[in-house]
Amino acid sequence: MHLVTQVERAFEPGGALARHWPAWEERAGQRDLAIEVARTLEHGGVLLAEAPTGVGKSLAYLLPAVLHVAATGERVVVATCTRSLQDQLFERDLPAVLGALGLSLPVALLKGKQNYVCPRALELASGDTPAERDLLGSLRAWAARDAIGDLDRFPNAEGEATRSLRARVATDPSACTAATCRRGRECFWVRARRRAAEASLVVVNHALLARAAEADGLLPAYDVLVVDEAHRLEGVLSSQLERSASRHRIEELLRLTGTFASGRRGTGLLSRLRGFTAPLLESNEARDRLVADLEQLSERADDLRRDADQLFTLFAADMPAGEGPYARRVRHRDAAELLGGDLQSLEVVLEHMRRHAVVLGRAAGLVQSAAAAGAASEELQGELENIANRWQRMGDDLALLVDADERDWAYWRSQGPRSRAAELHAAPVWVGEHARRLVRDGTRAAVLTSATLSAAGDFTWAAERLGLGEERGAPYASLSVPSPFPLERQMRAYVLDAGSDEAAAIADVVAALWHAARRNTLVLFTAHERLRRAHERLRTLLPPGAPLWAQDRDGPAGLLAERFRGERAAVLLGVQSLWEGVDFPGEALEVLVVARLPFSVPDDPVVEARAERLRERDLEPFRHDAVPEAVMRFRQGVGRLIRRSTDRGVLVVCDPRLARASYRGPFRAALPVEPQLWKDPQGLAREAGTFLEGISMEESP
Template identity: 35%
Template sequence: MSLVEQVADVFMPAGPLARQIPAFKARVQQTEMAERIADAITADAACLVEAGTGTGKTFAYLVPAMLSGGKVVLSTGTKTLQDQLFERDIPTVREALGAPIRVALLKGRSNYVCLHHLERAHSEGRFLQKEDARHITNILRFSKMTKRGDKAECTDVPESASVWHMATSTKDNCLGSECAKYEECFVVKARREALEADLVVVNHHLFFADVALKEEGMAELLPNCNTVIFDEAHQLPETAGIFFGQRFSTTQLLDLAQDVRLSALAEARDCLDLPVQSAALDKAAKDFRLTLGNDTVRQPASQMLKHAEFLKGLDALAERLDLMTSLLETQAGRSPDLERAWQRAVALGQDLQRWKKGALGQPAVTDPDAEATPGDYVYWVETLGHGLHLHATPLSVAEPFTKLMASSPRSWVFTSATLAVQGDFGHYKEAMGLHDIASYCWDSPFDYGTQAMLCCPTDLPDPNSPEYTERLVDKALPLILAAQGRTFFLCTSLRAMQKVRTQLETRLAFHQPEITVLCQGDAAKNELLRRFRETGNAVLVGSQSFWEGVDVPGDALSLVVIDKLPFAAPDDPVLSARIDALNRQGKNAFMHYQLPHAVINVKQGAGRLIRSERDQGVLVIGDPRLVTKAYGKKVWRSLPPMARTRDIAEAETFLIQTLKDHVA
């Protein structure tokens, strides 16, 4: 029996999944998707699959993957989805199939307790606050009880706790096989398990980080792997761009300076220059960050290099790093930590010089195997909190990704609810270099015509006008009241988000004070979602973090408001450079690049509303360009076939009836 035939049998109404899962319902879309993925696996081919919400795409790729008999790497968009697959979905399918396959979960090294750094932090006891000391004690206790060492399992210490950086390692400060704890290392154990497993669950960041850096994870897994499946594949172009590029940050230098200080105290007390030089490097990194003030900056390098203070700080930082490197070379033989610190300093110095040369348009590639030239990259500068980051981002990831796919024959599956624009995969194929491969599109099985209504209100001003946000909140207020909260208000910028929050708090305090307003940034994302679900009458105001990967099925969510079409800011340095490159090729950058991006983002935001067959609700897209501009039709037609209206009163009636049905 062929793999396609085996897969078809599994999804039959009386098949293994139906016997294992009481609520299982055979869907034509799900079965067809699973069969096409089975085709790709059998032929060592690639395929693109867009499957609407409710298709059941997770089971549709897990079944052929488990029945294929080969080694599969499954990469997800987030660690949350990674955990869900490993702990819930994969065990369910494996039990239904009776498949004796070995499954491993592999995360980036910073997700695992590092026994070496934990022990050193505990023994040194140099903490800024009492809470850190308590957290380290809890992590130490956890490290002696856990099998996997995954910090997500350490419930006594929040994942956001700052002390975790003292109890985990990075690619920079990991000692590798030189570490005294190497055989006990949780990262080493996780990677060994991954090598022995039939199905390995990773996330996109780990996949590309290890491929780009040629570390031990994917670099060892891929050669032995028969199939790679990317879920939430719409995130790949951006994620790949990060890791196929180059990065340097002052945060790396601050971490190096701190590690040198600790090593000097433990292993080189007689070298008085080490703490002096580490303090000087720390100061130079902070001074360089201060050359850009406290503002959030995302600027092309060409602009930043015109500022004398920035250039002066850059040169001072390079000089101070050279001095530290020379000193560490004389002390490297005294311990593995000092040896690793010297290697880090050398690498950081090379990264800094490479970035500067590239930003100045000089030949900067030192890798003899590399073919990239400065013109292939966008050089830009960014401030994030207390760090200053120097980036070199590739204009396109198509070429390096195509080379990765060609490295050896295997099947590649790319799936998401949002890959195409009106059924056309051209934009995605070009971004990833996926030419001449099979592509399939299945609509959601949900009855959007009766379950949902799309409203684009009349009489709203231009989205760029100062009064736009306030007017939109006024338009949405009757719907929020009709839904009794139960609303996601999704904004395209943090500034708009704060404005919406203020406006809503003022209006709801007067009209319906029992409705709670939650806002991104008030607490961790998962905590906000928990409050939203439990409150039952809340409005959650968020920006990009809540446009995707958020699942609130049932009565808790009845209204989604999107403030504007999510076009990326044209002054973003990477976007600006890509637009220029497309224009030079004679292409219309807006229609070719910016609009498809916006369509996919709108589809993600809209997808928050209907998550199950019994969900009902209203989607509001405030932006009048949806109906007044010709390109708005492309967005309009890419959305699910909901009932459509421009009348707020009609949408309000729909919501009231929806609530009545749910209560009944």
């Protein structure tokens, strides 16, 4: 039977879903999406599918996916954005769909290396305080019992103490020497990959998927790829590809390398090597030379520190003074912009790095060829090679970041507010080619889905960013499923046009809304500075004791979101991470204030470089790129308000461009109701309060 027919039957009254869940209600959008996914899986190709909150898109892609696996034996990889969504999919949604269909399939969950306990790191780790030593004891006992070793499953995984210890016991992706590690049998990461290789459906996250595209063998070969939260794939790819060099990274590598000082207590890898040199190296001459080289390397560590300090401070010269607690960024286009004509400081640091790579590489070679080399030396050799390669890569990265001569990359330096030194960064201007390879290379069919992939129903922008389209040899089909909620009855939208001091106007309307409605209010900002000023003013406008929290000032986004969910009449001010991926159903959120239309900062180095490329193609960057990108973000933000069919809420956009700008069309199209324009915050708040009050009275018995 064709896959599409199987899916249609599962959705019929009396079909598998209705039989398994007596309260099952068919949702037309979910069924349409599932059928379109089935068609893509059956015939191949790429589908971009947009399905807003409430459609139930997990079931809509999992159902055809598992039916397809059962019928064909093809391997499907499902990627979602975060580890918690990954857990939810694997532990709740996938078993539910398999149960409803009465199927049993080999399925596996695979996260990135650094999420698993590394038995070797756990053995070597030592706690600095009695509490840390207790926690390490609990971790060891848990690791001895647990079959998976996924640190997210450790009881109290979110606790502060566990989080700070996590990096010391987790698999370090760049330090793990799986090829020579003796703990392969007990290694959780090795076992997780083995389970993935044996499974026909593997659930991963975007970061792992992105890394797998650049590293062979990380994931088993697959035929079908399903990417959920696909609007975030580009950003994840970009951060995976980003290169950076900093004083901090050098210090970290120096720490791992350790010291080899005779007569003193050494640290790190080199001190362990010292214990092995005598038994491993039969030739006195070879041993003496190696010992001399390593001692010299240890002595160079302080010189490297001093020279790196000087170089990275030089990178910070002429950085404009900035305000606030966030790093400043300045783009550079070549080495001269960073260092003038004087490359001496750079050459000195590069020479230190080369020397580390050469000496450690030579040590690895000697250990390998040592006559007495046994299992222990193999492990040591692997570690030496690994650290030697990291020194080599760091030198290559530093040279590349200074040269800045890859045309399709943007290069910049950044400096934190309390730092004397700058860091160097580079990221590709477009990641479309990488995304296309990920989606198309080796796969027969791919489905990319999200609540937001189009601007006013047009998928061109998202497709272009993901490297898809007829002209790029990667045609795609698209589907946009409407919301199943009666949004026009559930929400009201307002535009506030209240003068030139934006932060003050935002604070005034938030306070007025709070007094008029006393509902949970989320305020989404695009700039930290505006958030800070609005926060200060709100503190004077709200009564003492009213719950008012600002992201990063009162805690990290995740923690504040949790508190906000459990509170009533609270005000939460957020940036970036609260625009998407957070769920505040029902009374957890009834008033949403958008401080500004979320355009990217034009002097963001990547945005600036992208605009240059577009102009070269005679395309106008603002309309062609900035508007659709901002529309997508705006839709994500607005999507926080109504999460269920019974939710109610008001949206206030404090940006008159939504009412007047020539490009307002796609932003307006993103709203399910026509927004009303107000100049008076008090009047707007009264109107919003009346709407929410009326709804509450309708609901009361």
